[in-house]
Amino acid sequence: MAQAFELLFRGDAETWGIIGRSLAFSFFATIFSIIPGVPLGVLIAWKPGRGKRFAASFIHAISAVPTVVVGLFVYSFISRSGPLGFLGFLYAPAGVVLGQFFLATPLVISVTCAGLEALDPRFRETLETFGASPLRKLTATLREAKSAILASVVLAFGRVIGEVGVSTMLGGNIRNATRTMTTAIALDAARGEFERALSLGLVLLVIAVVINVAVSGLGHHER
Amino acid sequence: MKTSHRIMAVAALLLILAAPAFAQGAKAANPSRIIMATTTSTEQSGLLGYMLPVFEKKTGYKVDVVAVGTGASLKIGEKGDCDIVLVHARALEDAFMAAGWGSERRDVMYNDFIVLGPKDDPAGLAKTRNAKEAFAAIAGKKAVFVSRGDNSGTHVKEKDVWKVAGVTPSGSWYKEAGQGMSQVIQMAAQLGGYTLADRATWLAVNKSAPGLDIVFQGDPALLNPYGIIAVNPAKWPHVNVSGAKALMDFFTGAEGRALIESYKIGGAQCFFLL
Numbered sequence: 001m002a003q004a005f006e007l008l009f010r011g012d013a014e015t016w017g018i019i020g021r022s023l024a025f026s027f028f029a030t031i032f033s034i035i036p037g038v039p040l041g042v043l044i045a046w047k048p049g050r051g052k053r054f055a056a057s058f059i060h061a062i063s064a065v066p067t068v069v070v071g072l073f074v075y076s077f078i079s080r081s082g083p084l085g086f087l088g089f090l091y092a093p094a095g096v097v098l099g100q101f102f103l104a105t106p107l108v109i110s111v112t113c114a115g116l117e118a119l120d121p122r123f124r125e126t127l128e129t130f131g132a133s134p135l136r137k138l139t140a141t142l143r144e145a146k147s148a149i150l151a152s153v154v155l156a157f158g159r160v161i162g163e164v165g166v167s168t169m170l171g172g173n174i175r176n177a178t179r180t181m182t183t184a185i186a187l188d189a190a191r192g193e194f195e196r197a198l199s200l201g202l203v204l205l206v207i208a209v210v211i212n213v214a215v216s217g218l219g220h221h222e223r
Numbered sequence: 224m225k226t227s228h229r230i231m232a233v234a235a236l237l238l239i240l241a242a243p244a245f246a247q248g249a250k251a252a253n254p255s256r257i258i259m260a261t262t263t264s265t266e267q268s269g270l271l272g273y274m275l276p277v278f279e280k281k282t283g284y285k286v287d288v289v290a291v292g293t294g295a296s297l298k299i300g301e302k303g304d305c306d307i308v309l310v311h312a313r314a315l316e317d318a319f320m321a322a323g324w325g326s327e328r329r330d331v332m333y334n335d336f337i338v339l340g341p342k343d344d345p346a347g348l349a350k351t352r353n354a355k356e357a358f359a360a361i362a363g364k365k366a367v368f369v370s371r372g373d374n375s376g377t378h379v380k381e382k383d384v385w386k387v388a389g390v391t392p393s394g395s396w397y398k399e400a401g402q403g404m405s406q407v408i409q410m411a412a413q414l415g416g417y418t419l420a421d422r423a424t425w426l427a428v429n430k431s432a433p434g435l436d437i438v439f440q441g442d443p444a445l446l447n448p449y450g451i452i453a454v455n456p457a458k459w460p461h462v463n464v465s466g467a468k469a470l471m472d473f474f475t476g477a478e479g480r481a482l483i484e485s486y487k488i489g490g491a492q493c494f495f496l497l
Contacts, residue, residue, distance in 0.1 A: 079302050079303075079304055080302055080303030080304050080459060080461065081301075081302040081303060081304075085303070085304075086461075088253075088461075090304050091258055091287060091289055091304065091305075172287070172289035173289075173290070174287045174288060174289060175272075175288065177287050178287075190267075190402070190403055190405045190406040190409065191267060191405050191427075191428055191431070192405070192409060192428050192430070192431020192432065193431075194431075
């Protein structure tokens with residue numbers, strides 16, 4: 001345990017490289033997931049009737065798909081023998097980010113959707129009464145539900161930074177290229193080098209705590 | 224209004240910043256990058272970490288190592304997802320070449336397989352004379368045996384030995400882990416079981432596998448030769464042909480051979496020249 005701390009504080013370049021890389025991959029995956037995630041969440045929340053319930057539970061189910069399954073699907077597309085092989089994404093950072101993007105997006109959609117539904121229904125009625133344009137309605141609603149949207153983004157980040165399946169399958173756990181905190185932990189534990197595994201585990205623990213505090217803080221803010 | 228605008232502005236900025244990173248990934252074939260699919264033994268023993276920096280410094284290539292098993296490495300080559308493979312299962316390598324997936328194959332080195340087991344050796348392998356008897360003793364006692372179970376070179380060899388011993392391993396004593404060599408060594412240590420391992424990985428990880436020791440070794444049937452194969456550009460035009468050639472020349476040339484011979488773990492040589 002002492003050695004684990006030492007590794008972090010001594011500033012071991014490889015360990016910090018892994019931490020930085022993990023944060024960067026998950027950060028970009030999360031940012032990209034907002035682009036389709038938030039509009040789709042709004043769309044589903046605003047959809048009337050039965051279609052909405054179906055779409056919401058469908059997205060909910062998708063966000064529970066195991067990471068290795070997502071990894072497998074993405075793999076079959078970005079392998080050189082797959083339709084998108086020419087992109088050269090497999091065993092490269094772009095592959096990991098793409099896989100994590102598919103993990104993050106359903107989560108962003110469903111949490112955004114849930115946040116919008118929790119809004120007072122009179123809010124939307126008011127907007128309609130005033131005859132607001134669709135764009136105006138959208139921005140006003142987003143502003144109103146911004147804690148839910150932020151919470152969805154933070155949750156999505158939390159899911160992707162802690163996953164192993166996609167990172168291993170699509171990144172290949174390549175040293176100094178696609179090795180992330182989780183894949184490094186798996187490898188180090190296998191090698192019996194528990195010090196670095198522990199130090200990375202501590203970093204993940206801190207991230208998990210920060211994320212939980214952030215999400216509950218956002219929840220309070222809303223109320 | 225302000226917050227949402229600010230968030231959108233930040234997101235847009237990040238997208239622009241991220242673009243070059245993705246363009247880099249998207250380049251069909253980066254001429255300075257070589258992807259090598261290899262077995263867990265070359266990576267986990269530390270040999271590649273010892274040799275590749277020398278190659279990279281000398282040639283300016285960057286080698287990205289995907290460490291899986293022999294079977295998986297060859298599959299990755301078949302799919303065109305790597306430029307070169309370094310593996311150890313001659314029958315699979317020959318099939319790979321025969322199917323035209325590889326353009327050239329060369330012998331690189333060998334080490335040997337050893338049977339690891341609990342120090343008190345409950346199945347009495349120390350008294351057996353060859354690998355066939357050793358495996359038969361394990362099966363006879365139904366002593367715990369942890370198999371790689373991943374179609375790696377080690378797993379292929381293990382299946383060969385079971386076949387020679389006339390045993391079809393099954394039952395609760397036979398545990399197919401589906402993991403890399405060092406994971407399996409750890410599992411055998413934790414379960415107080417036997418396993419077949421390559422010597423190099425054992426030397427690299429034995430300090431973290433208490434209670435485990437070599438209980439059988441020295442049968443010529445347990446030799447473990449490694450081959451290096453360049454993926455055939457006739458099948459996959461995007462592969463880094465010159466990079467694969469340079470890496471192959473390095474591993475089989477004077478400098479690489481000297482490095483292989485000089486690589487020691489705890490004072491013991493791990494890989495030998497063919």
